[in-house]
Amino acid sequence: MLVEYHLPLTSQRADVVLAGTHSRTGEPSYVVVELKQWSAAHRYEDSVELVDVPGIPGGPKLHPVAQVKGYCDYLSDFAKALADQPDALAGIAYLHNATDPGAVADLRAFPVSATARLYTAADRGDMVTFLKTRLSATTGHTAGDTLIRSAVAPSQQLLKVAAAEVRDRPQFHLLGEQQLAVDLVLHSVERARANDGKRIIIVTGGPGSGKSVIALSLVGELARRGPNRLARKRISIIHADAP
Numbered sequence: 420m421l422v423e424y425h426l427p428l429t430s431q432r433a434d435v436v437l438a439g440t441h442s443r444t445g446e447p448s449y450v451v452v453e454l455k456q457w458s459a460a461h462r463y464e465d466s467v468e469l470v471d472v473p474g475i476p477g478g479p480k481l482h483p484v485a486q487v488k489g490y491c492d493y494l495s496d497f498a499k500a501l502a503d504q505p506d507a508l509a510g511i512a513y514l515h516n517a518t519d520p521g522a523v524a525d526l527r528a529f530p531v532s533a534t535a536r537l538y539t540a541a542d543r544g545d546m547v548t549f550l551k552t553r554l555s556a557t558t559g560h561t562a563g564d565t566l567i568r569s570a571v572a573p574s575q576q577l578l579k580v581a582a583a584e585v586r587d588r589p590q591f592h593l594l595g596e597q598q599l600a601v602d603l604v605l606h607s608v609e610r611a612r613a614n615d616g617k618r619i620i621i622v623t624g625g626p627g628s629g630k631s632v633i634a635l636s637l638v639g640e641l642a643r644r645g646p647n648r649l650a651r652k653r654i655s656i657i658h659a660d661a662p
Contacts, residue, residue, distance in 0.1 A: 420435060420438070420559075421433075421435065421436040421437075421438060421563055421566070421567070422435055423435075424451075426493055426494065426497075426594065427497050427569075428571060429594060431594045433451050433452070433490050434452055434454045435454065436452070436563075437449065437452060437550070437553075437554060437559070438562040438563035438565075439554035439555060439557065439559030440555045440557050440559065441506065441553060441554070442551060442553065442554065443552070444506065445555075446504065446506075446507065447500075447561070447562035447565055448506075448509075448553050448554055449501075449507060449508050449509070449562065449566060450508075450509045450510070450511060450550060450553050451494070451508065451511075452487070452510075452511055452512075452513055453486050453487040453490070453510075453511070453512045453513070454513055454515065455483050455512065455513070455515075455516075456514075456515070457516065458514075458516040458522060459472070459473055459517070459523060460472045460480075460514075460522070460523050460525070460526055461525040461526075462525040462526075462528070464606065464610070466479075466606050467482070468481065468598075468602045469481065469482065469602050469606060470525070479599075479603065480599065481595065481596075481598055481599040481602065482526065482529050483512035483514070483526075483537070484510075484512045484529045484537050485529065487512050488535040489592055489593055489594050489595070490510065490594065491508045491510040491534035492534070493592040493594060494508060495508060497571055498571065499569055499571065499572055500565050500566055500570070501566075501569070502572075506533075508534055509533050509534060509549075509553050510533075510535060511536045511537070511538055511546065511549070512536070512537050512538070513539075514537070516540060518539070518540045518541055520539065520542070523539055593633070597629045600620075600622045600633050601633055601636050604622075605637070605640060605641075607620055
């Protein structure tokens, strides 16, 4: 069990990574776990990836399943020990204080995959069953050491992929607050478009915090959604480092 696992080349940490041997393949297997103390949560303005948590200030939060999926995608890109191991990673979000299924029912709308699953205290048994499909009863020391000691692949170069990001497909895996910022802006653009109004969102952060990645991801996604999303009256992206 790797607690507060530091994602390579970032300041982000996964709450827990369970390391062991895959129950079916016998290969190293890892389950990234995002823990939340929330007892209730619901969609933020009908968004699938944004949630509102009663009693927690600071505005909408990133869906915990989106968060853990981002961690898994990032690890697949940067941890060389996971190269060519398509079934090595799984990801779950565990809301261990959510005992009332109805209090978090909105969160079930997020698409389910091997790296994107949601469990609560009410369905702990289902979570244990899933974990048994990913981790055998044998020791996980070797797998844990392999991940900790893994070489790290070079980070994708921002300028080299900027053109492809705008034209074709996402090139960056966003983490935590980065994904939250992108989702908030996209959500606000669609709301402004539907209401023929305007909204302003300011993304702050020091050098290296991911503002350039956020800006490029927004430009690329809005371009893919159609030219009207990039119309001047809808959105302007201003990029500058904080002094």
